[in-house]
Amino acid sequence: MNRAQEILLQMLDEVNAVCKENGLNLFLFSNTAFSAYCSGEFETGRNEINVMMLWKDAVAFQRIIEEKKPEGRMVESLFSNPDLGNVSFRYVNTGTTYINKKSVIRARALGLSVNIWPLFSEECEVMPETGSHRNIIGKVRYRLFEKKSAQRKKRLISEMDKRMEKLHRGKSLGSKSEALLESLNGLQVTASLGDTLYFRRFSTLNKSVFPKGLFTKTMDVQFEGRTFRIPADLDGFFGAQFRDWKNKELNTDTRIPRFEILDEDLPYSKYLQYLRENDMEELLDKRMIFPTGRVLGGYNDIVDDAWNKVLRTAARINMWDQYMPLKPQIMELYRQEKWDELQELLADYDEAMKEMDRLGMTVYFDEDIFNVYCEILERNGEKDAKARRLALVPEEHLKPVQLKY
Numbered sequence: 001m002n003r004a005q006e007i008l009l010q011m012l013d014e015v016n017a018v019c020k021e022n023g024l025n026l027f028l029f030s031n032t033a034f035s036a037y038c039s040g041e042f043e044t045g046r047n048e049i050n051v052m053m054l055w056k057d058a059v060a061f062q063r064i065i066e067e068k069k070p071e072g073r074m075v076e077s078l079f080s081n082p083d084l085g086n087v088s089f090r091y092v093n094t095g096t097t098y099i100n101k102k103s104v105i106r107a108r109a110l111g112l113s114v115n116i117w118p119l120f121s122e123e124c125e126v127m128p129e130t131g132s133h134r135n136i137i138g139k140v141r142y143r144l145f146e147k148k149s150a151q152r153k154k155r156l157i158s159e160m161d162k163r164m165e166k167l168h169r170g171k172s173l174g175s176k177s178e179a180l181l182e183s184l185n186g187l188q189v190t191a192s193l194g195d196t197l198y199f200r201r202f203s204t205l206n207k208s209v210f211p212k213g214l215f216t217k218t219m220d221v222q223f224e225g226r227t228f229r230i231p232a233d234l235d236g237f238f239g240a241q242f243r244d245w246k247n248k249e250l251n252t253d254t255r256i257p258r259f260e261i262l263d264e265d266l267p268y269s270k271y272l273q274y275l276r277e278n279d280m281e282e283l284l285d286k287r288m289i290f291p292t293g294r295v296l297g298g299y300n301d302i303v304d305d306a307w308n309k310v311l312r313t314a315a316r317i318n319m320w321d322q323y324m325p326l327k328p329q330i331m332e333l334y335r336q337e338k339w340d341e342l343q344e345l346l347a348d349y350d351e352a353m354k355e356m357d358r359l360g361m362t363v364y365f366d367e368d369i370f371n372v373y374c375e376i377l378e379r380n381g382e383k384d385a386k387a388r389r390l391a392l393v394p395e396e397h398l399k400p401v402q403l404k405y
Contacts, residue, residue, distance in 0.1 A: 001224070003264050004047040004112055007093060009224055011114045012049050014073070015091055016226070018064055024057040025193060027215065028228045029117050030241060035250055036223035037230065037238075043251040047098070047262065048115060052199070055118040055188040058089045065091070076109045087200050089116040097263040097271045105202075110268050117199050121191035122209070211236040308359045315352045316397070320365045323349060327369060334372050343376055353389075362392040 001009070019026040028036050030050040035043045053061065062075040072095040078084050086105040090113040098112045191197075193215040198207050214236045218229040231237040238245035263271070323330070326345065333342045343350075349363075353373070356362050364370055374386035 001042055002045075002047070004096075004098070004262060005042045007096065007112055007264055008047065008049045008114065009226075011073075011091060011093055011112070012051070012223075013226070014070070015051065015061070015114050015116070016228070018061060019053075019057075022060065022064060024053060024061060025215070026228070027052040027218070028221065028223060028230050031251075032223070033221070033230050034238065034242070034245070034248065036221040036228065037234070038250055040222040041224060046251055047112065050115045050117060052117045052119055054191050054193070054197075055120055056191060058116050058118045061091075061116065062089055074109055076107060076113075081106070081108050086202060087118055088202070089118065090114075091116060094269070095265075095267050097266045097268045099262075110271075112262075112264070119191075119197040119199055119210075119215070121188060121195035121197055123195045124188050124191050208240045210240050308361060311359070312356060312361050312363065315356065315363050316365050319349055319352055319363055323369055324366065327366065330369060330372060334375075339376060339379060342372065346373055346376065349373060356392075360392065362389040364389075364393040364397045367398075 016026060018024070027033070028050070029052040031043060031046060031048070032050045035041065035046075058077075059079075062077055062079060065073065065075045072093060074080075074092050074094055075089055076084065076092055077089040078087065084105055084107065088105075090107065090109065092109040092113045093111045094109060096111040099110050194213045196209065196212040197215060198209040200207060210231075211233065214231045214233055217232045219232040220227050221230055222228075234245075238248075242248050323346075330342065330345065333345065346369075349369075350373070352363055370389075371386065374389060377385035
């Protein structure tokens, strides 16, 4: 377990304690539930925890946290951030900095978080509503959930805002947004675990429905020494989340995530202050931090370059650990000119070097092993393999590595 996971586990304990104290139903969800069922531990390198609650319980949880104001904690949702672009509730550790640049949501509190996914009841949504209130509720779903064409959605939002203006004459837009959410609360106030429940997917907001009453029969699973609940009908539970859950494998990738910025000890507020003091305020534009299918620009290029160097350092250390103990064997095979055996022995080294080639970098930690590898490449037809790669090696990497194995 890494330090980020240790922090997340402490936060999960806090969420669980609040739920038990206030009678809120809590279930593990998504990859957290799957890893708990399969191994009882975090997946390798996964710095997230996902849980589920009824919508009304998630709203209650947020209000409890806002009332208690625990140090270094907050809940971010559509209530506090109307531009979030997602229906989840994020229980955030504000004493950390965690940015996932691939995320499509517009988070403002960018720390490690326990993600709370709300469960909605289909039965509640067919409650008889009358007059303007019913029409508003219909528009709530378009604005918060449904993916419509831009023109269609613009027209619906305009119509909804006019209706809300009549009901909330003179109030701010924030008050209108809150009223929209309160209308959603009105839909879900009588929801129960025996209903037909569904959730909205993270990026697409598409609706995934669980079998009716799925959450009334549960089983206990262990997660890092703690006991939590998931539905006993695994096909109904995991089948609604994953395309082929029975063949799904746990993540074992130990590589550093390319699109994450993580500092477990730096509050996000200090991160923002640092950016302002160093004239990097363009990074505060969430559209640059969270691009949606377009090339990164501005300061993100600097961030990417820095992370490429982190990846190179990680590859350099890994290759040192793997190949320095094998150096006598490598040099003996080289002396005997057993090129096929050398190529097989250096397969992982070759894979790491190709990844660095893609990034315009190279891995260098030992001159002899480097020379053997380059000679293999040249024998396979790559001209000037050594000269081209040496040009990419930082001067400080040409010095002997002061490590023991």
